[in-house]
Amino acid sequence: MTPTPATFTPATASQTAGPYWHMIDFPEWADLLRAGGPNAGAQGERITLTGRITDGDGAPCVDALVEIWQAGPDGRYDGGFHGFGRCATDQDGVFRFATLKPGPVPGLGNATQAPHILLTIFARGLMKHVTTRAYFAGEALNAADPVLNLVEEGRRGTLVAQPAGAGAWRLDIRLQGEGETVFLEI
Numbered sequence: 001m002t003p004t005p006a007t008f009t010p011a012t013a014s015q016t017a018g019p020y021w022h023m024i025d026f027p028e029w030a031d032l033l034r035a036g037g038p039n040a041g042a043q044g045e046r047i048t049l050t051g052r053i054t055d056g057d058g059a060p061c062v063d064a065l066v067e068i069w070q071a072g073p074d075g076r077y078d079g080g081f082h083g084f085g086r087c088a089t090d091q092d093g094v095f096r097f098a099t100l101k102p103g104p105v106p107g108l109g110n111a112t113q114a115p116h117i118l119l120t121i122f123a124r125g126l127m128k129h130v131t132t133r134a135y136f137a138g139e140a141l142n143a144a145d146p147v148l149n150l151v152e153e154g155r156r157g158t159l160v161a162q163p164a165g166a167g168a169w170r171l172d173i174r175l176q177g178e179g180e181t182v183f184l185e186i
Contacts, residue, residue, distance in 0.1 A: 030087035032099040038082035044073030044100035048168045049117060049134060049161060052093045055125070056177035060093025064123035068097055070116070075103030101136070107146050114141035114148065121173065130183040134161045134171045151182050158182050 032039050033046065049068070053061040065088050072081025083102070087095045099117075107113040117134045135142055137160050142148055148156060158181040161171040173181045 026086065027088075029085050030095070030097050032082065032085050032097065034098075039100070042072070042081055042100060044081075046098070046167055047101045048096060048098050049171065050094060050096045050164065050168065051134075051161075051171040051173055053089055053095065053121060053123065053173045053175065054093060055123075055175050058174075058177075060091075061089055061123045061175065062091055062093055064089040064093065064095075064121055066095040066097075067120045067122075068099070069118045069120075070099065071102040071105045073100050073103050075105045075115075077105070104141055111146045112141060112144070114139045114145040116145075116147075119171075119173070121175070123175065126175075130175070131186045132173065132181050132183050133159050134169070135159050136169060137162050147184070155182050 028034055028037070031037070033042065034040070053064045053066070055061055065086065068083070068085045068087075070083040071077050072079045072083060074081070077083065081100065083099075085097050085099065087097055089095050097117075102115045102117060104115055105113045114135055116136075118131065119134055120129050120131045122129045133147065135145065135148060142160070148159060151159065158174070158179070159171075161169040164170040175181070
């Protein structure tokens with residue numbers, strides 16, 4: 001029986017893990033600044049965040065899905081900026097988001113967190129998604145960020161996006177093995 005529009009309930013991300021990326025991949029969601037989108041006309045520093053996801057053998061993950069969540073340029077999650085995006089990787093394992101650079105956000109106590117973007121990765125071989133952060137190289141607040149400082153110094157670089165041109169940032173993600181990205185328990 002085919003559900004009628006009145007009884008159809010769309011799938012949610014937690015219901016579509018596995019081979020169902022086609023159900024949840026809306027390419028326009030990778031452009032948080034798209035015309036007609038929730039952030040159309042939003043003010044701030046326009047950036048692109050790209051990266052390549054690889055598995056333990058260094059092979060590109062061509063069937064991964066990346067979700068981002070970020071504060072707006074004002075450092076607020078509850079302001080006028082819609083900070084959620086979703087992007088499937090391409091045939092080279094690359095993801096790309098167009099967004100605004102987030103501002104610093106309040107942390108626990110009186111701590112201030114450096115500007116960052118939260119990334120969640122769904123991919124083959126993962127029984128549960130993994131989550132990491134993209135900080136921005138050169139940010140003065142990185143030195144005092146309470147989360148970044150929990151990571152041993154030699155591995156912090158796996159969380160720091162590097163400049164890749166005017167307004168462009170790159171953070172490659174290694175799911176396991178040598179150079180594995182630091183993942184967070186959320």
